[in-house]
Amino acid sequence: xxxxxxxxxxxxxxxMYLVFIAMLALNMSKEVLSAFGSINDKLGRANSSFESKxxxxxxxxxxxxxxxxxxxxxxxxxxxAASVSKTFYDFLESEKEAIYTxxxxxxxxxxxxxxxxxFLDERYYKSGKISKEGQRFLDxxxxxxxxxxxxxxxxxxxVDQVKExxxxxxxxxxxxxxxxxxxxxxxxFVGFPAxxxxxxxxxxxxxxxxxxxxxxxxxxxxxxKELAKLDNYETVMTTSKGAYYTGSTFDGxxxxxxxxxxxxxxxxxxxxxxRPISDDKISFDGGKLVLGVGTGGVGDHNITGSLFxxxxxxxxxxxxxxxxxxxxKPNSATIAADKMNVxxxxxxxxxxxxxxxxxxxxxxxxxxxxxxxxxSKYVMSPGTGKNVTINVSATLPDGxxxxxxxxxxxxxxxxxxxxTMRNDDSGALKMTREAVGSAPVGAxxxxxxxxxxxxxxxxxxxxxxxxxxxxxxxxxxxxxxxALKKVKRGNxxxxxxxxxxxxxxxxxxxxxxxxxxxxxxx
Numbered sequence: 001x002x003x004x005x006x007x008x009x010x011x012x013x014x015x016m017y018l019v020f021i022a023m024l025a026l027n028m029s030k031e032v033l034s035a036f037g038s039i040n041d042k043l044g045r046a047n048s049s050f051e052s053k054x055x056x057x058x059x060x061x062x063x064x065x066x067x068x069x070x071x072x073x074x075x076x077x078x079x080x081a082a083s084v085s086k087t088f089y090d091f092l093e094s095e096k097e098a099i100y101t102x103x104x105x106x107x108x109x110x111x112x113x114x115x116x117x118x119f120l121d122e123r124y125y126k127s128g129k130i131s132k133e134g135q136r137f138l139d140x141x142x143x144x145x146x147x148x149x150x151x152x153x154x155x156x157x158x159v160d161q162v163k164e165x166x167x168x169x170x171x172x173x174x175x176x177x178x179x180x181x182x183x184x185x186x187x188x189f190v191g192f193p194a195x196x197x198x199x200x201x202x203x204x205x206x207x208x209x210x211x212x213x214x215x216x217x218x219x220x221x222x223x224x225k226e227l228a229k230l231d232n233y234e235t236v237m238t239t240s241k242g243a244y245y246t247g248s249t250f251d252g253x254x255x256x257x258x259x260x261x262x263x264x265x266x267x268x269x270x271x272x273x274x275r276p277i278s279d280d281k282i283s284f285d286g287g288k289l290v291l292g293v294g295t296g297g298v299g300d301h302n303i304t305g306s307l308f309x310x311x312x313x314x315x316x317x318x319x320x321x322x323x324x325x326x327x328x329k330p331n332s333a334t335i336a337a338d339k340m341n342v343x344x345x346x347x348x349x350x351x352x353x354x355x356x357x358x359x360x361x362x363x364x365x366x367x368x369x370x371x372x373x374x375x376s377k378y379v380m381s382p383g384t385g386k387n388v389t390i391n392v393s394a395t396l397p398d399g400x401x402x403x404x405x406x407x408x409x410x411x412x413x414x415x416x417x418x419x420t421m422r423n424d425d426s427g428a429l430k431m432t433r434e435a436v437g438s439a440p441v442g443a444x445x446x447x448x449x450x451x452x453x454x455x456x457x458x459x460x461x462x463x464x465x466x467x468x469x470x471x472x473x474x475x476x477x478x479x480x481x482x483a484l485k486k487v488k489r490g491n492x493x494x495x496x497x498x499x500x501x502x503x504x505x506x507x508x509x510x511x512x513x514x515x516x517x518x519x520x521x522x
Contacts (some may be wrong), residue, residue: 034356038107047205057217059420060220061220063075080419081215081216084143084148085208088208093205105390117192125186137185145163148166153177169184170184171182249292251292252303254322266315272302277293300397301321302323341408344382345412358396364393385411390409409499414502417510420511422439433517435486441475455502458470460494461480467483489522495514
């Protein structure tokens, strides 16, 4: 993506953001925001682990610094690296805090709400140019890079890694006539949701910790500390995202703690869910083993087997036992209005009930009045009471048991209907005598979310100077019409005590229908 040759690690990071952009174009679901939040948390935990390890290594070097000049020089280099790293790391932490504050994010674990882009767009980019805050970000990264490079002399691989991972230069996208140049800020932060920017900054912090850790490892190894034996290493799997969709390619990277070319295995014996992984699905990047296998169906998948490394004229076996999860591609957003969990008595309330990452036939929902129609589609016909609780359980795809959740909905009656004439529900009308005598009386539910067909069975008609007439049906009868003839122009007649029923659900008793007042115009 960027100009020049990219490392596999940087390609993985770039791929993650390309996937994210593609998801945006497809109106991505809240599930994807949660996936990035999960990645951010995992990177945060990794950073905490690196910090503990780095502090122990630095303390070990300082302890040995008095033993000889070589240890003293190494301790000085490590101390300077720690200082440079901490300055940039703390700056990134303050920028992440600004994202939380600027976007008014109260619950820092509620990743599904972190879809805002405006705050960081305006903070780093104004009027098509990099802002003061955006330039400071670049300056801090430049300061870190230029400060670290002199400390890495003699370690060309780490020098190249720092130059590439912390390069603030222009990024080139595409080739030929489709080539586009973007500055670092625009390419990495403009237009991305808050959770993506948080994850990006946490990833940069992870890069800082990794560089510091590798430098300390180099200082402690070689002439300073006996190289650890291969049988003391553990396999590490790095992925570009927390879960994978069906039909996509799993791009996990398996490696040892050391990832230089000297740790490349002499042979492999790996299996995916018990099936051997062929050699054409395996490639190498230095000492890192890169897999390119299909992600399979929804659920957990296991990579097992062994990697064999040469040591002292014989092979050392390192056992591999890793796992990744495949989930379905989202095809719709889940959008809920807080405090609006309401179902109506007297109607069939449509519902969609799912459990993220679990097939519909593995999900069970139970509640009084709840009926499953097909797949994840249900209808709720609540009975008596003020609330109804829907209990949902799901069987996990990895055979690891079941999970459950529940949601409570308020039960409300259908709102009070209003009387109508000529489909006018304003309640106060002006009509001719002839129109009143022929127009049907109706009932309506303005602004109600359900289309209900209401039928008027009877009503009362009151004209000035005449007795009230009870009318069966929806139109004035003879007695009502006779009373209507006696009414003078400008006087008001009343239609009230309107009795109506829902067609198809005559057992439900609607609330009292509001009356209609009609002023005669002739």
